[in-house]
Amino acid sequence: EPEVTQTPSHQVTQMGQEVILRCVPISNHLYFYWYRQILGQKVEFLVSFYNNEISEKSEIFDDQFSVERPDGSNFTLKIRSTKLEDSAMYFCASSEGQDYGYTFGSGTRLTVV
């Protein structure tokens, strides 16, 4: 069964450093998303991406965050200058269409120290 692949599975970074979280969505999917889950809390929407542009972003997705689909297969989330509160599990998801349900990756656990 097709999967959404995320790398790395764990990343530890120092506060103020830039991190790039990588995702390979399912190949025929058109909609891409990033969500995050702070430990013990609910899954929060960060951003949606369609047709090579951001379609919606949450208030969490401030100027420190950016997304890119550099080569038609990867979908990346960049955090420019990490803060302690960015520590969370970050999930990438993709969808064939809006009512198909999302397929989530297994997540990247980001720890900012």
Place this chain on the structure above:
Amino acid sequence: AQSVTQLGSHVSVSEGALVLLRCNYSSSVPPYLFWYVQYPNQGLQLLLKYTTGATLVKGINGFEAEFKKSETSFHLTKPSAHMSDAAEYFCAVSAFTSGTYKYIFGTGTRLKVLA
């Protein structure tokens, strides 16, 4: 705006007993509703979804959910719990507003199955 409320952050059932996880939603437009399961240290796996049509939907692992518009509910059930069902379960609503769809997740319910 849409929202999702999951009653009970923790639910414990005995093995073989009925599982009932509650989800109520708020949406100004017809919603699409989903249940996801998250096993420890893993991602979110789609259990089942309601978009249109039959209000009782069946998913994987013996789970099912019924969309009740009058009660704005989408409760998840399974007749007989298995130890492997221990996980966190998230209800989500997606509605088309402002030209786009967006998922809103509930806060999750952690299911514990007792031997």
